[in-house]
Amino acid sequence: MFNVLDFIGYEFNPQEIKNKINLKTKNWVNNERTNCYAFALGLDLNPSDICRYADVHLYCGGRFFLLQNHLLNDDGTLENMSYQEKFELDFQSLELFYEEIELYDNIVDPNEWKIAYFEKEKGKDFRFYRQAENGIWYHKPGFYFEKPTCYTEKNR
Numbered sequence: 001m002f003n004v005l006d007f008i009g010y011e012f013n014p015q016e017i018k019n020k021i022n023l024k025t026k027n028w029v030n031n032e033r034t035n036c037y038a039f040a041l042g043l044d045l046n047p048s049d050i051c052r053y054a055d056v057h058l059y060c061g062g063r064f065f066l067l068q069n070h071l072l073n074d075d076g077t078l079e080n081m082s083y084q085e086k087f088e089l090d091f092q093s094l095e096l097f098y099e100e101i102e103l104y105d106n107i108v109d110p111n112e113w114k115i116a117y118f119e120k121e122k123g124k125d126f127r128f129y130r131q132a133e134n135g136i137w138y139h140k141p142g143f144y145f146e147k148p149t150c151y152t153e154k155n156r
Helices: 004-008 014-018 036-041 063-068 083-093
Strands: 115-121 125-131 137-139 149-151
Touching (some): 014 063, 036 115, 036 137, 063 083, 083 115
Antiparallel strands (some): 115 125, 125 137, 137 149
16 A cells, blocks of 8 residues: 655654753653644653654554554544544554552653543543643643643642
């Protein structure tokens, strides 16, 4: 099957993308072209900074997997997958290790951080939260000009 990414010679480089991840709260930026998924991963980058032809759908699950396989659009692979399955494909494609832990488990490695994932409506919407070093949870609602919002025990 012909694909435009093959034609332009695009090469998916997970390490290059991983090098752009912002781990420390002081380095977090607010990019209007990202959503809670990108924010939770620390990838507050314009989709076009990752792939010239990418749009905001890059941050909707499974798209890094598609890029790794030189597909600009879904060929049907993602169609019947849950959001969680799509995100797991992305994590594998980006070579990001993840594991399920308990809410109050501590992170001990400075190269790790805690994220929380919820499906708002099964298969229709999702939410990611990211925990800062001080224990406060943040969520970046949607795309376009939305800034990360602080969530504490009292304000969820």
